[in-house]
Amino acid sequence: MKVTSLLAGTLLLAGCAEQQAPQQAVAPPALPVAPVHTGTETTYQEYPASIEGVVNVEIRPQVTGVLERILVEEGAAVRKGQPLFRINDAPYREQLNNAVAAQQAAAGVVTSAQVEVDRYAPLVQNKVVSDVQLKTAQATLTVAQANLQRAKAAVRSARINLDYTTITAPVSGYLGRLQTKQGSLVGPTDAQALTQLSDVHEVHTYFALGEDDFITFRNQYAGRTLQEKLRRLPPVALVLSDQSTYPTRGKVDVVAGQFDRTTGSVTLRATFPNADGLLRSGNTGTIRLPLQHPNVLLVPAAATVELQDKVFVYAVGDSNRVSRHAITILGKSGANYLVGEGVKDGDRIVLQGVDHLQDNQIIKPTAPAAASAAPGKATASSTLY
Structure with missing residues (x-):
């Protein structure tokens, strides 16, 4: 019985001692705080x-014939006017020879018709023959001259076709793949071009x-x-x-x-x-x-917290009491958000430790460390939301 009374007395004294000990108040957290400022920033979309x-051009033949030679390699850098392909020119050389011969024959006919006109002109003037024969000779000369012009055009056309047998680069640039092999029959109506040329x-x-x-x-x-x-x-x-x-x-x-x-x-x-x-x-x-982005505020991303699809910062007010503000984000500049609404120029915000803060909580503001001091200029890697 005495032991029980002694134990009860000891417990009672211990309880009274605990009630008499003073309760220590929890100190407010020390967190870095800095003001936000307005400036002009550049972001990148x-x-x-x-x-x-x-220039991107398809190289196509302008005459039909057998591709006799390929004068370049795939992917080669070529100059404007440089020969690229050569088509067998024998048929076109013969066409030119025939056209030249026809031109010479037409020129002979013109000369003969001119002789007739020159012969009849004085005879008509002296009234030896009627002017009908002179007019007939003049008409023959006109037809002969027209035939000569047609023959000259045929020579020019044949020469152009002969020149087309050598395919040259229309611009300087780089060749693509060579789609046609040497010895193939090629022509202007082919579905596939010989190659492509890019001026880059x-x-x-x-x-x-x-x-x-x-x-x-x-x-x-x-x-x-x-x-x-x-x-x-x-x-x-x-x-x-x-x-x-x-x-x-x-x-x-x-x-x-x-x-x-x-x-x-x-x-x-x-x-x-x-x-x-x-x-x-x-x-x-x-x-x-x-x-x-003129007149925009920069807020460090580390100073924000996301809740229910909204982004918040903690602004420090009177008595170092924080209040949570929803902000509107325009973009991102390096480690900083570009903010349109939610805070004002000069507002002080908590830079770190916001994940554990509560609205209306009192903190102990401290100066930010050099590495995290207040938002600065945008970096070159800025991106826009």
């Missing part, structure tokens, strides 16, 4: 693009904008007409299929005259210099189109 040479000293890159993107594009730049706006558009970048960026910037210089009713988009063309021939017709890539 990316569009799939197809690449073509400034410059390349045209085609991409399409939807209606909304086109309206945004049109409103971004000053100018009354689209041509004036294009002149003010900064150079654009081309990202190749391996995700590398083409070293030279291009210029958007053409907007198609109408929207495609099937796709609801309009085609734009950007031209890039290609002196080294790195780009070829048929390549694909991505155009990065710059878009200016």
Whole structure:
């Protein structure tokens, strides 16, 4: 009985001691805080693009004959006027010889008819013969002269056909595959061209904008007409299929005259210099189109939290009490969001640790570390949502 009483007394004293110990208050979390500021930033919208040479031509024969020689290799760089193929010219050389002979015969007939006119002219003048014979001779001369002109045209045509037996490059550029083998019979009506030739000293890159993107594009730049706006558009970048960026910037210089009713988009063309021939017709890539955003706020992505498809930041108010604000995101610039609404220039926001904050919670603001100090300028890898 004494042991039980002693144990009960010990427990009672211990409980009283716990009740008398002071409760320690939880300190507010120390979190980095910085103000947001308004500025002008550039983001980039990316569009799939197809690449073509400034000139893409099919090389086709203009006369029928046997392909006697192929003078170039597939993929070769050729100059304008350089011979590419040679068709057997024997039939066309004979046609030229025949045409020249016919021209000479026609010239002889003209000479003979002229002699007759010259013979009858004085006789008519002296009234030795009637003028009917002179008129007949003059008509014969006119017909002979017309036949001579026809013969000369036949010679020129035969010479042109003979020249066509040597097929030359219409422009400088790079050849495609050689589709026809030596010894084949070729002609102008063949379904398949001999090869293709691309002039790629410059390349045209085609991409399409939807209606909304086109309206945004049109409103971004000053100018009354689209041509004036294009002149003010900064150079654009081309990202190749391996995700590398083409070293030279291009210029958007053409907007198609109408929207495609099937796709609801309009085609734009950007031209890039290609002196080294790195780009070829048929390549694909991505155009990065710059878009200016004046008077926009930058908020670090690390300072946001997503809840129920909305993005929030925690603004620091009086007494260091935070309040949660939904923001409208226009795009992304490096590690920062471009914000249209939700915060104002000069508002202080929590930069880190927002995942564990609650609305109306009190914090202890601290200066941000150098690496995460307040949002700055956009980086070159900016992308637009």
